[in-house]
Each structure stands twice: as structure tokens, then as C-alpha cells.
Amino acid sequence: SYILTQPPSLSVAPGKTATITCAGNNIGTKSVHWYQQKPGQAPVLVMFYDSDRPSGIPERFSGSNSGSTATLTISRVEAGDEADFYCQVWDGNSDHWVFGGGTKLTVL
């Protein structure tokens, strides 16, 4: 089955840039989607098809995908961005939806 690998944690100072990675075999050939989950809340879609932002998501959030790594970038990080972030793809070989293990973003 297809595996997505994310760093378990990332710490960033306010105002700096957070770069959250999601690694997978030839992930650049797949569409990657990202979710933000704050403590005690349901996940929220923050990026779809690699780099499309849903309405209501700040322009500070951007995404890219190439080769073996997809990236979610959050510019000018704010305290309110602190959350767990998950990448997700669809594995057409197995008809399975696959999530990465998640990255806990801490704003220092």
C-alpha cells in the first residue's frame, strides 16, 4: 500500500515561515491534499490539488508537489496556526484514501 511520510513535529517562531513536508514514492504524479486539525476539533481542508486553497483559507497558506515530496508552506506564521497538519492522497492502485502520519506545528 502507498505510504506518506511526514515529520512528527515542527517548531516555528511567529512571523517566520513553516514548511511542512509529505514524502511518498513519485508523489509528484499524484494530487495531494492537506488538512489542519486544531485540538479537540474536526479536520479542516486547507489545500487541495497540491496548491488550490479553499475559500476562507488565508493566502499565507500555499502548496507545491514535485518528485518525491509535497510541501505545505505557511508564511508569516501566527499563534492561531498551531495545529496538526495531515497530507492525503488517493492511491488508485488500491482504491484507498491515504493519510500521512501528521505533523504537529508548534508556534514558539
Added chain:
Amino acid sequence: EVHLLESGGGSVQPGGSLRLSCAASGFTFNFYPMSWVRQAPGKGLEWVSTITGSDESTYYADSVKGRFAISRDNSKNTLYLQLNSLRAEDTAIYYCAKVPGAEKYYFDYWGQGALVTVSS
């Protein structure tokens, strides 16, 4: 406004059964595939199952195939998940999630979740 409300969670003994429901509103329910995603305590997200809008096709994670059954009643705008032969490792919050359309493979709206606890 899209709204998804799960119900039916609770505590059950290993080997037992439970049925989760998800009441949907704010969109034309039968147009959209729907899914269940779960999250064990302190763990990450795990996709469980998806059903197409017309109910023609269903998909399951290997960990639940043969034990769980997804279904929908489009006349009631409700999604279901029948959980059978439950194990301790099925303990999780179960989220209902909407898929934005056929041939789309992500989740654009999520419910608040229903907690299922499997314990003796």
C-alpha cells in the same frame, strides 16, 4: 451551509456491534460520495470507507473490510456505518466527511465526530 452531524457512538464490548449515523444538510446529498474517517486517541487520521452518491460502489480500508459496512439513505440525507466484530483497536473518533464530487478524492467538509470505545 454544509452541516454533518454524527450520532450513535458509545461504549461496546469486544466482538460487539454498533451503527453510526451521519445526518447531512446544506447540499444535495445524493450528488456526492461520502466517507468515514477515524482517529484513535492521540493518533493520526485513518480513512475507513467511502460510498458513491448513487450507492453503486463502496470502498473499505483493509483494517475494516469484512467487518464494517457503509450505506446511505438518500431519501433521509443520512450516511451510515455498521461496525461489527469490534476490536479494541477500533476505539476512535469516527468522522463523517463529504467528498466534493465523483472522481474527486479529498474531503471538503467534516462532521464533529462520534466516539466509539471498545472495551471489556
